[in-house]
Amino acid sequence: MGARERVIDCEELTRSFPSGVALDRLTLDVDRGEVLALLGPNGAGKTTTMRLLNGVLVPDSGRATVLGLDPWTDGDDLRSRTGVLTENAGLDERFTALENLEFVGRLRGMSGDEARRRGGELLERFGMSHRADVKVQGFSTGQRKRVALARALLHDPELLFLDEPTSGLDPAATRDVVDLIGSLASDHGRTVVLCTHFLGEAGKLASRMAVLFQGVLHAFGTPDALAAELWTAFEVQLDLGGEAPREVLAAVSALDAVQQAVPTTRGALVRTTGRDDVPAVVAACVGAGASVYGVAPRDPNLEDLYFAIEAKVGAQAAVGTGAEVTP
C-alpha cells in the first residue's frame, strides 16, 4: 500500500463572528479517498469549517492546506477542484434543473454543450432526467437535493464537501446517495467531507469522524480508536427467546460488574465492565430460570460514541460552570 496523500491539513483554525466564536483552534487532517464525518449539533461549527476549508470564509488565525493549495490565496484554483453541496440546495427556482447545471458548468469553464451533456448524464444517474427541463420551483426537497448533488459532481471534483446530503430524501434515495458517496470514495478515490446530523449514514460512510460542539473539536479519529478511548464498557446481547422477565433483569443487575441491563424484544442488552464478566451474567440468567440461546457482543456504533462524547462535553461544561461560580 502506498503512502497516504494528505488532502486537507489544517491547524489551529479559528473564526469568530459578531455573535461569538464559531470555530476555535480546529486542527485536523484528511487523506485522499477518505470520508470524514463532521458531526455535531446545529451551531457546532460544521458549516463554518466547510466554508473555511473551501476558501469562502477567511480565518481569524490558523493555517490550512487543501489539495496542496492555500484556500485563501488560491481560492479559485481550489474551488475549481472541489464540489460543494450546501445545506440549502441553492438552486435558482426560476430556471430548470438542466439550466441550473448549465450555468454552473459555464462558470467552471465548460462549454454550454458540454455542461448540458454532463448535466443530463448526472440527472439521469440521480433519476431526475424526466424533470431536467422543468423549472425547479415545483420540485420537492428530495428532488432539489438530487439536482444539487448532480451540480456538485458536474466537474468530477477531487474533494467533495457535502452538507447534510440526505436530509429531505426518502429512504430509497437516501440509500442511493449513501451508496454513491461510498463508491466515490472507495472506487474513485474521491475525498469527502460530510457534515451530517444523521449518525447512521456517517457510520456507514466515515473512515474518521470529527465531533464538534460550540466550535470546539472534542473528538477526532477512527470510530474504533474513539471507541477504545471513550467506550470502556462491554455490551452483550442476550438471546433469551423473548423479552427478559423482571426477575432475570434483577438477578443480572445485582452483579457488581453489571452497569446496566435493559430488556429487548429477544432478551436483554447488558453492559458490563469487560468480557470476563459474561459467564457470570449467563449464570445469573440461568439461575433466575431463563434459557440462554445465544450471547453476542455488541460493538458500540457511531451513535453510542456520539452520545458518549456529548455526555462528556456536557459533564465538562457543568464542571466548568461550577468552577466559575465557586468562589
Added chain:
Amino acid sequence: MTSAPTGGRKAGTNWSAVRAVLRKDLQAVSRSKAVILPMLVVPVVLLVILPASIGYAANDRELRLNRFLDLLPTELTRPILGLPAQEQLVVLVLGYLVAPLFLIVPLMVSAVLAGDAFAGEKERKTLESLLHLPVRDRDVYIAKLLVAFLPSVAVSWIGFAIYSVVANAVAWPVMHRVFVPTRLWAILILWIAPGVAAVGLGIMVRVSIRVSNTQEAQQLGGAVVLPLVILAVSQTTGLMLAGAMPTFVAGCIIWAIAAWLNIRGARAFTRDRMAARL
C-alpha cells in the same frame, strides 16, 4: 478534470465568467414579471404618455410665460425667450421640463435590478452555492453591476428614442420642425442618465450587501435614492437651461460620485463578508 476558468487571484477579469453570470441574470430578469412590469410600465408612463399629454395640452394654450420666466435669471431664460411666442410653452415643457423624468427612470430601473441581483441572491438562497464556485469576487461584482446597469441605460435610451418621436409628432402643429433631440438632450441622455444609473447602482449595492432580501433592499435603498430623485427633479431643468457645458460638468460630478460609490462597493463585496452574513 475540467479546468476552471480562473487561475487564482493573479488573473485579470474573467469575461467568460462575467458573461455566464450576466447571461443567467438577464435571462432571469426577462422571465420575471415582477421585475419586467415596473421596468416597462413606469418608463412608458413617464417618458411617453405623460410628456405626450402635457405636450398636447401645451399646443392648445397661448399662455404668457413672461411672468414665470421673469423669476429665472436672464441667462437661463434666453433659449426660451428667443423663440416665437407660440413655441415657447411647447419647448419649455417638452424641451426642458420633462428632462428630469429621463433621470428618474434609469435611477429607478437600476435600483430595482441591483436589489434583485445582489439581495435577491440571498433571498433565493443561491448566494452560498455561488460563493463556492471558482469565480472571483470582482467578476461576480462586475457581472451584477452590468445586469443592473445595461437594462437601465437601454430603457432610458429606448425611452428617449420613443419620446423624441412622440414629442416631435405632438408638437409638429406648432413647431413645424424636429426640435428634440438637441445637443443638450444628447448630453443628458448619453452622459448624465448612465451616470445617474451608476449612482443608483452604487447605493443599492452597498445597501444590498447589508440586508437579507430584496424588500429590505428596496426600502432602505429607496430612502437613500428618493432624495436623489427630488434633487434630480429640482435641478435638471435649471441645469439644461444653463447650457451644455454646465450640464456636461454636472455629468462629470455625477460620474465621479458613481465611481467612488462603486469602487467602495467592490471593496465591500468580498466572499468573506457575503458568507459571514448568510
